[in-house]
Amino acid sequence: MKEKAMLGARHLLAWHECSDTEWERMVHDAVDEYHGRLRAPRLHRRHIGLVFFNPSLRTLTSMEVAANRLGASSSTIIPGRGTWDFEWRQGVVMDGDRAEHIHEAIGVLSRYYDALGVRAFASGTDYASDRDETRFKAILAAATVPVINLESAFYHPCQALADAATLHEHFSGAQQGKRFVLAWAFHPKALPMAVPNSALLMAARMGMQVTIARPEGFELDAGVMARARQYAAARGQSVTETTDLSAAAADADVIYTKAWGSALAYESREQETMLRQRLRQWRVTAVLMARTNAAAFMHCLPVRRNVVVDDAVIDSPNAIHLLQAEFRLHAQVAILARILG
């Protein structure tokens, strides 16, 4: 009775599991929520459990507010901080530090909550496992209520929906054919690929003309690229790649910046660091922005100022990163309303 189908699928792992119709409806719901015209259900006496295996500011707070806005309650659970640490592996003899298996933890939480939100970042050590979402799927297998992905190894659907709604709002619905540049940026750490993967798929599915500007060695996953190209082709657009950020910026309508690590990090973290350290010039500057078609600057946050983007850009009127962050709330209200309504 507590279990409800959503969007064809039971859980929200990634939007590509949903039909175009469902995706478009969700984008419109998020935009409607922003304008205060979403007809959302009241979720009184519904309880949402939010499990964060990794840090969060926006996702944690916007989910708490989103739940409350709908009349639901939420609990935030940070494993290892006030709870036990969890074991993920199957069939293991649990005589180490981890006192509880994820199977029981998620099984129990499914008994208390009407839906769960779970953040579990990429392992960074096993590419095939990350690509196949092995960890997140272990959670889905243990859950008996819907699970919302709050960023897994490869996908961040809450961010993707917020980004889509932000673009829809920014372009007043006329984003089709606009030039979207996914611009790789230097960062001191090899960050995971969930956000760039999700942003790429999102932009292609929104009918935008997509360019990925990134150094050699920072290719995104072949499967994700293929899916994005399908989305683009079906909308009369394309996805192109370049190592020339400056050229890519010319006539761009959106500069969506994001740092991510090379897949090389899965084989040798040291080699990846050496590769990355030579790429500090991959930074969004006012000079770069001046080449664009007065492009909007986007970033999912947190962002390192003057490393990923210069103060002059992020403090300019073209920066819409705070609107983008605000849309996290509206997107998640729409998602909760759909899953639990």
Add this chain to the structure above:
Amino acid sequence: MKEKAMLGARHLLAWHECSDTEWERMVHDAVDEYHGRLRAPRLHRRHIGLVFFNPSLRTLTSMEVAANRLGASSSTIIPGRGTWDFEWRQGVVMDGDRAEHIHEAIGVLSRYYDALGVRAFASGTDYASDRDETRFKAILAAATVPVINLESAFYHPCQALADAATLHEHFSGAQQGKRFVLAWAFHPKALPMAVPNSALLMAARMGMQVTIARPEGFELDAGVMARARQYAAARGQSVTETTDLSAAAADADVIYTKAWGSALAYESREQETMLRQRLRQWRVTAVLMARTNAAAFMHCLPVRRNVVVDDAVIDSPNAIHLLQAEFRLHAQVAILARILG
């Protein structure tokens, strides 16, 4: 005005402070809550403070949901994580790391909340103090609102009520005379005795035929044993002890497994570890379960798979540990309704 008597006692330290009538009513309330037929009061504008000196997953989340289900709000407070560390000793010159005395901390929280829930595990170093619940009684002495024990040195009444209601549900109320085996299990650490103490007293008070299967040296407290024997005798049953787990399992209706440390740990942690290390074969296996009367497998969780219980047992249909965990929520709704209603 905020202070209300409950169950004869003002606080819930342990169920043996309540009459049989009150205990039985609580079991029925928890079962009724599970079936959605408990007539619970609405606790609007009532606030419950949950203080966890030790980690928790089930208790923390199920108390938050239980409070919300009744319309109350809750705050979760984890001393030392975002708050000060507390001093427990009386009369001490507080010039060390602990910035606040439990007397003030609990006194202040009593001014903000209508009831408190407190988890404070056994010291593990002072047996007499743990048996006498010195720490928990210091909290009760400082509190001016009802306090619910969320697991103290010797007792875990929320678990006990959940277990009782689970058994009532499992046996459709016909648990009288059924064979309940409290089966000691190996664990890498010398765990506290609150759960086995509470499970023993609960099973005896439910009129079950109780056997404690545990190695030499892992006797439960003499006072707890004596009280359990009184409960059993008053119901025409008995409490027996054995060091032969396999024999105990024969015809068991319930295998309730739990690891706990020997009282020897209070004198010498090293000697206790040596004693315990030789007892790794105390594990619930499919072979053991096959000897039973198709017994239900119970465990309070968290449980270490393939250390305390084999995957083959906990993943079998006879395992009712998730139902048992779910009953934590129902039991606590019943307790809050009774204390604050």
Add this chain to the structure above:
Amino acid sequence: MKEKAMLGARHLLAWHECSDTEWERMVHDAVDEYHGRLRAPRLHRRHIGLVFFNPSLRTLTSMEVAANRLGASSSTIIPGRGTWDFEWRQGVVMDGDRAEHIHEAIGVLSRYYDALGVRAFASGTDYASDRDETRFKAILAAATVPVINLESAFYHPCQALADAATLHEHFSGAQQGKRFVLAWAFHPKALPMAVPNSALLMAARMGMQVTIARPEGFELDAGVMARARQYAAARGQSVTETTDLSAAAADADVIYTKAWGSALAYESREQETMLRQRLRQWRVTAVLMARTNAAAFMHCLPVRRNVVVDDAVIDSPNAIHLLQAEFRLHAQVAILARILG
């Protein structure tokens, strides 16, 4: 639409930014709340974000309850515990440990919450910056919703209002001209000055005759002193200073004890520690209290027993520190009602 003016100012940094009329109204509102006669608005679907850069027990819990009492929801955010660490400096190249700038963090939270509460203690290393509230003002600059100071470098307005209402209640509104002694106490650490600053200004503004008893070297800030003297003079009272605690206690009506560090700590922490270590006799004892006019003992808590105050004093009927702590809740309900109502 979410932004509302309060008390003339938009944010609550310190009460001296408000007029006497506004201050007096707030004191009466807090007293009315205590007596259950405050006509408070219902703040349904209003969300309050509470950001604690430093530990808290009273402020955190009483703000959660205050928000809920008004029908609002709250989230508690503890940077670095489950969230990212934040950068505060302007114009810095963020290639260190801090992944997010306070500008974005507060900017984003302003999009989710209708008001923010922020605790950010003194740096303890830059006196001019602390005195000018540089850190807190960086938060105010980034915020687009009202911000309530939950203790900054120099001010603690929630404590000040609670203290004022406690005194109003204790003296039945006849606190004018009563003798208020702000009594410095020894403490193992050089604590910040926000509470003594706020207590001094509060007592002077309540028309009390104020004496500060403190050792040489523990003078409060000259600007704060000047403002307090203005408040006192305007009410026909005075603010005096002495290094003789015993003399100050004679005929005192209130002993408000508080430890704080010397401004010397900003130049040399070692020298300040040496200075402070010789002052262990600055402790509130029963002998001292016997010299007073049956004075009320006050302390903002947490308090170190038998270091700052003897058990015999804090456990006596004259100690009103728990009432004072309770007034934190009532004061904050009044503040939230005023800011968001």
